[in-house]
Amino acid sequence: MIQFDRFSLANGLRVLVHEDHSTPMAVVNVLYDVGAKDESESKTGFAHLFEHLMFGGSVNVPSYDDPLQLAGGENNAFTTNDLTNYYCQLPAQNIETAFWLESDRMLSLAFSKKSLEVQRKVVCEEFKEHYINKPYGDVWFKMRELAYKVHPYKWQTIGKELSHIENAKIEDVKNFFFKHYRPSNAILVVAGDITTAQVKELAEKWFGDIPAGEKYERNLPQEPKQMEPRRLEVKANVPLDAFYKCWHVGSRLDSTYYAMDLITEILGGGGSSRLYQALVKEKKLFSNIDCYHFGSTDAGLLAIEGKLVKGVKLQDAEKAVEEELTKIKNEKVSESELEKVKNKTESAIAFEDMSVMNRASSIAMYELLGDAQLMNTELSKYQEVTISDIQKLSNEIFDENNSNTLYYYAN
Amino acid sequence: MANRTIAPKIIDPVEFDLHLKPYEKKTLDNGIEVYAIDAGAEEVLQIEWVFFAGNWYEQQNMIAATTNFLLKNGTASKTAFQISEHFEYYGAYLNRGCYNETSTITLHCLNKHIEELLPVVQELITDATFPEDELKLYKQNNKQRLSVNLKKCDFVANRHIDEYLFGIDHPYGKYSSAEAYDAVERDQLKAFYDQFYRHGKCILFVAGKIPANLFAQLNKYFGSLPLNNKTLPEGAHPIVQSSNIGSPIRLSNDPEGVQGAVRIARPFPNRHHPDFLNVQVLNTLFGGFFGSRLMNNIREDKGYTYGIHSYLQNHIHSSAWMITTEAGKDVCDATVKEVYKEMKKLREKLVDDEELLLVKNFMMGSILGDLDGPFHIIGRWKNIILNDLDESYFYNSIRAIKSITPAELQELANKYLQPKEYYELVVV
Numbered sequence A: 001m002i003q004f005d006r007f008s009l010a011n012g013l014r015v016l017v018h019e020d021h022s023t024p025m026a027v028v029n030v031l032y033d034v035g036a037k038d039e040s041e042s043k044t045g046f047a048h049l050f051e052h053l054m055f056g057g058s059v060n061v062p063s064y065d066d067p068l069q070l071a072g073g074e075n076n077a078f079t080t081n082d083l084t085n086y087y088c089q090l091p092a093q094n095i096e097t098a099f100w101l102e103s104d105r106m107l108s109l110a111f112s113k114k115s116l117e118v119q120r121k122v123v124c125e126e127f128k129e130h131y132i133n134k135p136y137g138d139v140w141f142k143m144r145e146l147a148y149k150v151h152p153y154k155w156q157t158i159g160k161e162l163s164h165i166e167n168a169k170i171e172d173v174k175n176f177f178f179k180h181y182r183p184s185n186a187i188l189v190v191a192g193d194i195t196t197a198q199v200k201e202l203a204e205k206w207f208g209d210i211p212a213g214e215k216y217e218r219n220l221p222q223e224p225k226q227m228e229p230r231r232l233e234v235k236a237n238v239p240l241d242a243f244y245k246c247w248h249v250g251s252r253l254d255s256t257y258y259a260m261d262l263i264t265e266i267l268g269g270g271g272s273s274r275l276y277q278a279l280v281k282e283k284k285l286f287s288n289i290d291c292y293h294f295g296s297t298d299a300g301l302l303a304i305e306g307k308l309v310k311g312v313k314l315q316d317a318e319k320a321v322e323e324e325l326t327k328i329k330n331e332k333v334s335e336s337e338l339e340k341v342k343n344k345t346e347s348a349i350a351f352e353d354m355s356v357m358n359r360a361s362s363i364a365m366y367e368l369l370g371d372a373q374l375m376n377t378e379l380s381k382y383q384e385v386t387i388s389d390i391q392k393l394s395n396e397i398f399d400e401n402n403s404n405t406l407y408y409y410a411n
Numbered sequence B: 001m002a003n004r005t006i007a008p009k010i011i012d013p014v015e016f017d018l019h020l021k022p023y024e025k026k027t028l029d030n031g032i033e034v035y036a037i038d039a040g041a042e043e044v045l046q047i048e049w050v051f052f053a054g055n056w057y058e059q060q061n062m063i064a065a066t067t068n069f070l071l072k073n074g075t076a077s078k079t080a081f082q083i084s085e086h087f088e089y090y091g092a093y094l095n096r097g098c099y100n101e102t103s104t105i106t107l108h109c110l111n112k113h114i115e116e117l118l119p120v121v122q123e124l125i126t127d128a129t130f131p132e133d134e135l136k137l138y139k140q141n142n143k144q145r146l147s148v149n150l151k152k153c154d155f156v157a158n159r160h161i162d163e164y165l166f167g168i169d170h171p172y173g174k175y176s177s178a179e180a181y182d183a184v185e186r187d188q189l190k191a192f193y194d195q196f197y198r199h200g201k202c203i204l205f206v207a208g209k210i211p212a213n214l215f216a217q218l219n220k221y222f223g224s225l226p227l228n229n230k231t232l233p234e235g236a237h238p239i240v241q242s243s244n245i246g247s248p249i250r251l252s253n254d255p256e257g258v259q260g261a262v263r264i265a266r267p268f269p270n271r272h273h274p275d276f277l278n279v280q281v282l283n284t285l286f287g288g289f290f291g292s293r294l295m296n297n298i299r300e301d302k303g304y305t306y307g308i309h310s311y312l313q314n315h316i317h318s319s320a321w322m323i324t325t326e327a328g329k330d331v332c333d334a335t336v337k338e339v340y341k342e343m344k345k346l347r348e349k350l351v352d353d354e355e356l357l358l359v360k361n362f363m364m365g366s367i368l369g370d371l372d373g374p375f376h377i378i379g380r381w382k383n384i385i386l387n388d389l390d391e392s393y394f395y396n397s398i399r400a401i402k403s404i405t406p407a408e409l410q411e412l413a414n415k416y417l418q419p420k421e422y423y424e425l426v427v428v
Helices: A046-053 A065-070 A094-108 A113-132 A139-146 A162-166 A169-182 A196-207 A257-268 A276-281 A313-331 A335-352 A356-369 A373-376 A378-385 A389-398 B064-068 B080-089 B111-128 B132-149 B153-166 B176-181 B185-199 B214-222 B276-288 B294-298 B331-349 B354-368 B374-386 B391-403 B408-417
Strands: A005-008 A015-021 A023-034 A074-079 A084-091 A187-192 A230-236 A242-248 A285-291 A302-308 A403-410 B026-027 B033-038 B044-051 B092-098 B103-110 B202-208 B246-250 B259-268 B305-312 B319-328 B422-426
Touching: A015 A196, A015 A356, A015 B064, A015 B176, A023 A094, A023 A356, A046 A074, A046 A084, A046 A113, A046 A169, A065 A074, A065 B103, A065 B354, A074 B064, A074 B354, A084 A094, A084 A356, A084 A403, A084 B354, A094 A187, A094 B132, A094 B246, A113 A162, A113 A169, A113 B259, A113 B305, A113 B319, A139 A242, A139 A302, A139 A403, A187 A196, A187 A356, A242 A313, A257 A276, A257 A285, A257 A302, A257 A313, A257 A335, A257 A378, A257 A389, A276 A285, A276 A302, A276 A313, A276 B080, A276 B132, A285 B132, A302 A313, A313 A389, A313 A403, A335 A378, A335 A389, A335 B044, A335 B080, A335 B103, A356 A373, A373 A378, A389 B408, B033 B214, B033 B374, B044 B111, B044 B374, B064 B092, B064 B103, B064 B132, B064 B185, B080 B111, B103 B111, B111 B185, B111 B214, B111 B259, B132 B176, B153 B246, B153 B259, B153 B319, B153 B422, B202 B214, B202 B374, B276 B294, B276 B319, B276 B331, B276 B354, B276 B391, B276 B408, B294 B305, B294 B319, B294 B331, B305 B331, B319 B331, B331 B408, B331 B422, B354 B391, B354 B408
Parallel strands: A015 A187, A230 A403, B033 B202, B246 B422
Antiparallel strands: A005 A015, A023 A084, A023 A187, A074 A084, A242 A302, A242 A403, A285 A302, B026 B033, B044 B103, B044 B202, B092 B103, B259 B319, B259 B422, B305 B319
């Protein structure tokens, strides 16, 4: 059970406090409710580029990093299709430094041209390092476009193409900031060796006078139900053929989420999972195979991917995957197999909760989903999943008309 | 109203008095040393069995790594599937890792399942069978993985730079190949297993919320095994450095590559050398954190790369000082030039007090954060113990951070940051 207190400031900023006096550190986590899904299709990659610019100086503080490091702190941030999260950890005595820095960049950035110019290049190098200069690095550009026709999940967080990042203008940066980086669009979590009373005072002092701004109302086109199988084949300069297939699944708050998560564990989690045992170990068709889902806020994807053993045909590999899916659709999983994936989930949660940093970001993410208290009921929701839930949901998900298949051929 | 133009007052972390929580040490009946850190709020455990069974002790390439990997792929009474299923059923993670001097088996689990798990770990240490078909599959899949990795400039660069520093036959310099995988025989694995696991030298590291009966349990399953009886072979591995030090090396790996992997490295002594701890401070300032000279210049000013780092390699016998980055193909040479410029600046100009205080405070804050939680603390102790050091190493490293002066840093820069003493490699 993770305990926390919650209050709001007049400008709409939500603040959550998680006291843990066993650590000498404090964590300040600021989550903004904006991700790549809020971008326009002609300016993709912007939410992530913007994350870099948040370190380029704010209206009263020329450098974010220097004062934090001087106070003994470390920080980082990440952007997803759904959200942007900034976190720092520092000795608890110096917590006010984090309030000063985070509040000033929520008040306003410096909008430095030099920072934009440099970070455009840095992000282009990040794009190259992870998506171009890497075998199979382009797969999810293609798969997302295949699976999503209207929802902005059709592009990746890094963006559709380098030119979108290269063309970013300082006007875009300003507009984005005042549209999305307002207190009412943010969640502040403070955790560690601090008290709620202390956080109340500091939050009021540093964040209280930031103008509320206009509340951003999200209105995204939802993906219509897919009615026919979609297939794509590509050839690239890679050494091995690879197989990718994904299916649409429910949203993060959908009641089927827990069964769906357990299905991916049954099929692809670890050395005793079904796909690994059948297709890597017994049939020797794949040299590796994985099954996972994206955990996205809106309706997401469940994927299976693997590299083929040299000489195996993609058609045969796909057929063997289908046989495993037929099995989970037609036959009930055993009590002990279901128990296994529930036990794995229980222990994954326990290990994740060990670090105060993880607890802080979990609180922020669950608050974004609607209520931080949700994190304390997760385990019981997994425990409630039944054998027939798994079978019923497998039949709904693994419908060929709901599938997107990519054959990735080696040249 | 807060005055936003003035930084809030801080306590300089360099003034902190840091302590490394002492371990509890026990010895099993057969002499196995168990180091334990009892801390944390969650009912979880991490147990690590460290064997002196790294590639330092192998007679042929890939034998140590393959033996370690296949430990959990079959015992006298269980198949690979059954072993995986057993650990996964209890929500436990059983990992193994092969390094240079050591190789490990690591268990992470909830306390309530420990008694179901220890007997099977024992089986892996006493009864692994290395089935022929598991070996065959391992070779095939690793050769496939290697073929993918060889397309990546960073992977290729890492192999070459280690080879230049230590020589292709040295445990720190050698690397995998399809031929090396092909040459591995089951009998060699069995022999290596028998000598270095079954009758090997083992140390245990335990951390978490430790149950009262854990030590008795460990003694029951591991205290009567025939471990720690024999002395380890010395293993003489002369370092053979490549002669191309101080001159640019450019390799082409992928004609379509859009980035190059830059590696600039020099040999460096191990942790017992009197300069080691002071150089850790110089390294942090130079390229060891986000606010370093290299990061500020090459990423934050020039935008040549997503990230650039420098570090001292984590080896027991002999280390190396390494600078690594992936930079745009067109700016690799400019990146190398800037690295040397930063070396020169450190040699010629004293670091100012403000920057040095920032580095010191950052390092102290970072250590304070890293001492948080049982797994981190045991990790520090493991490093100390395996490197044949004691707790004074920790306190000396704190003292080095607190007391080093700009003049000392400059002296070290003149001693160690000389471009002609570095290998300079770019792989596109």
